[in-house]
Amino acid sequence: MLIASSLAQALDLTPAELAGKRLYREGLSSSDAQVSARVGAADMLVPASVVPCGSCHGADGLGRAEGGVRPPPLNWQRLALGQGLRSSNGRTYPAYTESSLARAIQQGRDPAGNRLDPAMPRFVLSMADQRNLTAYLKRLADERDPGVEAQTLRLGTLLPGEGALAGPARVVAAVLEDQIKQLNQQGGIHGRQLQLINVDPGPDLASAERALTQMLEQEQVFALIAPLAPALDATLASRLEQARMPMIGTAPLLTGSTQIFDPLPGLDDQLLSLADYAQSNLMLQQASTQIVYADPAQASFARHLEQQLQNRGWREVKAQALSEQAPEGQALFFLGQGEDFARLTTQLQQVGRTPYLFAAANQVSSQLPQVPEAWSRRVFLAYPFVPDDWTPTGRQTLSDMRRRQGLDGRQGVLQVSTWCAVQLLGDALKRVGRDASREKLIQALEGLHDVQTGLTPPLSFGPGRRQGLAGAHVVTLEMPGPVFYPVAAYRPVAEVIAP
Ligand code: HEC
The missing domain is CATH 3.40.50.2300 (Response regulator)
Incomplete structure (x- = not known):
């Protein structure tokens, strides 16, 4: 199978923004000088590379829930744009400006003069370093992939409500909703609840193309899961490729797309x-x-x-x-x-x-x-699978789900493939960690080997492998x-x- 490489960058950063990114992620200056930071109530001086911003605020700027104080999301929109007061961790303050931002980072005070919790280090920055860092903080949110928020991760699907595929689509929707609810009840993934957005692909190619465009351009979803829109078979792979949108679900024939991971064999x-x-x-x-x-x-x-x-x-x-x-x-x-x-x-x-x-x-x-x-x-x-593949646990989970969703044995293959799609996505997202990006998701999916589903032979992907099973x-x-x-x-x- 041929797979085109698509590691294209999400956006181009200027040299200043790139220098800011290095400081943010690694605590390293673009000059030779070492950057330091004062940490804790005692102002102990350490190299900034020990406490880079990303280690607390996340490479995505969304913060990690660790310990008592939560690093607020560092998104320019929230920090600096608009008039009103904002608040986090019990502090209330007006919008940040470039200089009050520098004060927060260097002296630990917000625009209202409130002292930040000492868990936030005070950084010793040259003017150039501060300028680069500020430039990057303004771009940080754009660098994040769509659909990743502090508390939620949005997924998309395309399921028709009418026509010949409405019945199968209802089955897919039931399995997706059920599995996503189960994951969310277990606490979600790295502190995020999964959300599912459906756009109806309608009856024909034109309506399906419109639905896909809406999904890719407006719905702000992180990845597609188990869409059912055969009208798109000829174009789906290249559209996903262009939008850098990963998908887990049934692949159209012979696409060989980097973006599409299919749990079952072609x-x-x-x-x-x-x-x-x-x-x-x-x-x-x-x-x-x-x-x-x-x-x-x-x-x-x-x-x-x-x-x-x-x-x-x-x-x-x-x-x-x-x-x-x-x-x-x-x-x-x-x-x-x-x-x-x-x-x-x-x-x-x-x-x-x-x-x-x-x-x-x-x-x-x-x-x-x-x-x-x-x-x-x-x-x-x-x-792709026979009843002999079903373990007692697999059988039980499947029948529990059928009971909850009022499904019977019809569309069994579709039930199992959708089920596997959610499991693979969940496993991969857990590996990705809190700093979720589409690129990392693709790498994590590629790293899944011999995944036991309880319903199929073990599923495996790989750098050149996009079909979980390579035979039947x-x-x-x-x-x-x-x-x-x-x-x-x-x-x-x-x-x-x-x-
Ligand atoms: C060791 C963890 C840690 C590191 C490293 C860290 N921060 Fe923070 N940061 C925090 C915490 C915790 C808060 C919340 C403090 C509070 O609300 O009182 C915070 C707050 C902030 C705020 C204030 C946001 C607001 O809404 O008022 C800004 C801005 C900020 N950090 C930027 C940075 C930048 C830029 C870096 C890197 C140069 C950085 N932080 C490194 C933990 C950290």
Whole structure:
């Protein structure tokens, strides 16, 4: 999978602001001189690098709740703009100016002359250092990523309220709300409550584009979680890339985006698991094989898969659109939805052929009870997880959630993938710490390995890995029934480069 690097800086700082940032974060001057600070009631002199501003106020300026006195948020808007009085830690004072700010930092008094708690050190700064620091404090809030506030962290999603996806969207909303509430009841993450904002993507591409723009430009959210807006499949990755917005949820096919982390395997890896099984257990590698796709939009994905199979040594494989005529071939890989799968089996039956059929379960599950008996043990399905993956705890938590939210077993894959998305996001945010940034979130997600969900095989991401699972279980159907037989357990598929 190709992943473009996107470590672009959020904004450009002037040399003075950059020098101020160094002082703020590391306590180091742009000149060679050492900066000192007086700490505690006894005014003990220490190097400022021991007590840089960021160590108490946070790199994001939002402060950390430690001990009795809370460092107030250092945001220029709050400190200096507007007329009224402001207050923190029981002090009331008028707006800061540049000189009263310098006095607070150097002498520990606010604009009203109140003495600041001695937990705030008094810094010994040259005029140049003070100027740089002030310049940076004015920019500090812009440097923060959207959605991160002192007490809250805002997340966004795109769930339609009407149309064919309204039902699945309700399931996703229920799981998100439930899981977020659980996290918040446990105290949130690093002192912040999670908040979820939904923007309805509406019925078509234009409305979905508008919703996405609103989400990226106005809603001030930190990350996207589990959106359901397939109309955006072609553009989502590049829009997120541009906005530097991380997302945890189902990735559109073949995007290879740095920003999107998908808990479950991509369709390509699922079908490759089937191919690997077919190759080693059914000896189909030499068989004439077609990749049949129902939707013209899947043509390039079908060709990608064709190439992958050829790389694996399948000689006679060809991508083919589903048409009026029953496709040839001893093995068919199917791409499309349930009703197209039914159409395919009907066509084949009419010409008296029962080739091996391979498909991703989440695409065709609605039609499985109708699969004709002739295909007993000739249909093979990829499942990201099977009931054997469920631990007693996982099973219990899932059923507790279903009970709380009035959900049943329908849309099980969607429930589990949404569930995993929240768990992965929560785990990553905990690793990020209080100074949350999108860049750190992406690094933290990349650092998640073998995450136990209790409902799936262990999930792992990595610097070049954006899909939590790289393959699927293989399950066959026995008719009548159908009865489901797992025939090969999940194992990551190997990437095979053309010889
Ligand atoms: C050891 C922890 C610590 C460090 C380091 C620290 N501060 Fe503070 N700061 C505090 C605390 C605690 C307060 C709140 C004092 C109070 O309200 O009485 C505070 C208050 C302030 C205030 C007053 C805000 C207001 O609303 O009145 C400013 C401005 C400030 N700090 C700036 C800085 C800057 C700039 C640096 C670095 C040069 C810095 N602080 C380093 C702990 C710290």
